[in-house]
Amino acid sequence: MAEKATVRRRIRVRGTVQGVGFRPYVYKLATEMGLSGYVLNDPGGVLIEIEGTENVAADFEARLTAVPPPLSSIASIEQESVPPEGSSVFEILASGSGGEKTAPISADAASCPDCVVEIFNPAERRFRYAFTNCTNCGPRFTIATAIPYDRANTTMAGFVMCDECRAEYDDPTDRRFHAQPVACPRCGPSLHLTDAAGAATSGDPITAAAALLGEGRTVAIKGLGGYHLACDARSDVAVAELRRRKAREEKPLAVMAPDLGTIQDLVAVNAAAEKLLTSPQAPIVLLPKREDGSALALGVAPGNRYLGVMLPYTPLHHLLLAELGAPIVLTSGNISEEPMAYLDVDARARLKTIADAFLGHDRPIRMRCDDSVVRIDENHSFPIRRARGYAPAPLTMTQSFLRPVLGAGPELKHTFCLGIGERAILSHHIGDLENFETMEAFTDAVEHLTRIFSVEPEVVAYDLHPEYLATKWALGLDIQEKIGVQHHHAHIASCLADNGQSGPVIGVALDGTGFGDDGTIWGCEVLACDTRSYERLAHLRYVPLPGGAAAVREPWRMGAVYLDAAFGATGAELDLPFVSRTGPRWTPILQMARKGINSPPASSAGRLFDAAAAVCGLREVATYEGQAATELEQVADPSVTEAYDCAVREDEIDGVDLVAALASDLADGRSVPHAAGRFHNGLADALVRACIGGRDRTGLATVALSGGSCQNMLLLRRLSTRLSDNGFDVLVHHRIPPNDGGVSLGQAVVANARMEAER
Secondary structure: OOOOOOOEEEEEEEEOOOOOOOOHHHHHHHHHOOEEEEEEOOOOEEEEEEEEEEEHHHHHHOOOOOOOOOEEEEEEEEEEEEEOOOOOOOOEEOOOOOOOOOOOOOOOOOHHHHHHHHOOOOOOOOOOOOOEEEEOEOOOOOEEEOOOOOOEEEOOOOOOOHHHHHHHHHOOOOOOOOOOOOOOOOOOEEEEEEEEOOEEEEOHHHHHHHHHHHOOOOOOOOOHHHHHEEEEEHHHHHHHHHHHHOOOOOOOOEEEEOHHHHHHEEEEEOOHHHHHOOOOOOEEEEEEEEEOOOOOOOOOOOOOOOEEEEEEOOHHHHHHHHHHHOEEEEEOOOOOOOOOOOHHHHHHHHHHHOOOEEEEEEOOOOOOOOOEEEEOOOEEEEEEEEOOOOOOEEEOOOOOOOOEEEEOOOOOOEEEEEEOOOOEEEEOHHHHOHHHHHHHHHHHHHHHHHHHOOOOOEEEEOOOOOOOHHHHHHHOOOOOOEEEEOHHHHHHHHHHHHHHOOOOOOEEEEEEEEEEEOOEEEEEEEEEEEOOOEEEEEOOOOOOOOOHHHHOOOOOHHHHHHHHHHHHHHHHHOOOOOHHHHHHHHHHHHHHHHHHHHHEEEHHHHHHHHHHHHHOOOOOOOOOOHHHHHHHHHHOOOOOOOOOOOOOOOOOHHHHHHHHHHHHHHHHHHHHHHHHHHHHHHHHHHHHHHHHHHHHHHOOEEEEEHHHHHHHHHHHHHHHHHHOOOOOOEEOOOOOOOOHHHHHOOOOOOHHHHHHOOO
């Protein structure tokens, strides 16, 4: 019987395949199948050569994608035939360093079940070791200094492995094979606990830190991507003191609980939420509070029906929470509006007036990265902040970038985006670019990602707002091609890219502020657009913003302006608590608005929600961005089916009608929850009618929904359902945030589409 012919295949695997156990997976599969050859990491991903019979080689290629490692994500596989070499073994070779650097760095991953069991087992040599990790978990992005992702290119380079760790690292059958941060108490990083003055405390750092938390103290904890501030979430005094020191008056605080059972006692957890909470990404998940969930301090999330919860995602968190046996507040280590601290010296300088103690360690952090936030609506998840666990995992684009593009991003909830080939690398959440510290964090992150991927952007896309710091920075770059992208067009383009589409669609962009191409402030826009261009079909009726930015900080001003537009002088006579409280302050504000003095016109959904919240008596002065709109959503009764009437006249949606009906209803004794429900329904109905008008004009029957107001699940649910009922296909975000955190992706996509059109 003739011997079967030997073949050799070279296979290139691209995607998130480095530092996630992909090579051991390939090694095990190839050796089980009797194939020879090799596998290695290189700057493009994973390179494999296999040699064996034709049928076995074909079977290997089929099985390669069957059950890959849990943290891997295969973007593409290319294969070619090469001459057989007569090799007899399969090997894992050292990483290659030449060529273009395109392999993505894996995101940080929460502790896997095996490592959690290990740190609580007294028989294990890593018992109670706070830096235990393996190929399936641990830090990646935050410790990487270059690619390929090897130990020498991480902040673990200074820790020399002991013989036992080296044996695990070199063994292809061990779950720590080439786990770059692998360490143990003998050779790895170590913990320390110091007081605010820097003096070391005695005893076990975790036990001592847990005792301090139990006493109501605030502890700064060095995590994966920076410092967090922690206190006992059950203590009203501790939470109030943390808020006072941090200057965070009312914005909800996130809670880390020791286990899923504790979380289920606090919030309603469905299957989708449980899957997210226990996933390798382990984000903060926003879930509805239980009515009987009184175990937490009232100051954790005041006036909010939702609570942001998460599970421990590092060994340090697991050990600390197990020691304390109770949930803790875990919030970014900063003073409000500043980026989180991640360098030890800076953290001590900035947080010494907030924290009573510092639970730190000697493993350096290269890139700060805050916690991700996801909201659950029924069984669907919607990203609010994309950071730890997700960034910088690339998004695969259906349209390749012709040239390397940098989307510089907006001002609030800032991210930036690198467009390279078929991939869009969306940065982690940077913050609001309103001060030097956050701007410095932005430019450092750009330098880091462009350097480790060897990317030299040839095009920069920027927001049209001339005062945005990111725009000024982009215009000052030594890059020849600079493309301005309208804010709301970028929102819709980001939604299209999120769904692998390029349009054309009807785009509904709802947010607080975006610079319009007519020089006014936009924020409630119905567009006919694709990724290249747009036409404005309809918008919210313009109203003045008296005092400009002051009107954003003080929603009562918007309430006064809307009531004045609805009722004229009689608006100040309405029998409403809001009017009686603020009416005496109206005269100078309305004079400004009527005369157009420092009162730019705006078609903003955010300011419409501000006005409605103020008229309902919910919020007159905002302590954080979007607070009034959030509180209006929180109080609205979702069972209400009635809707306020709102005129839609050709290209204008008259939001004044909604506020007039709301005020009249409240004056007649309607409850705030019922009225808020009618308001949401009325706005959704008006937007649907505007989309129907747009369909009549353009023939387009797909609607893309984006913008910060699409974080309002009640509005999004109402709008999506009504659009579907009227024959539209509806696109929403599912991988990137609908808020300004996705704008940089939209900028990069629009810039590329314009270059494509000019070819």
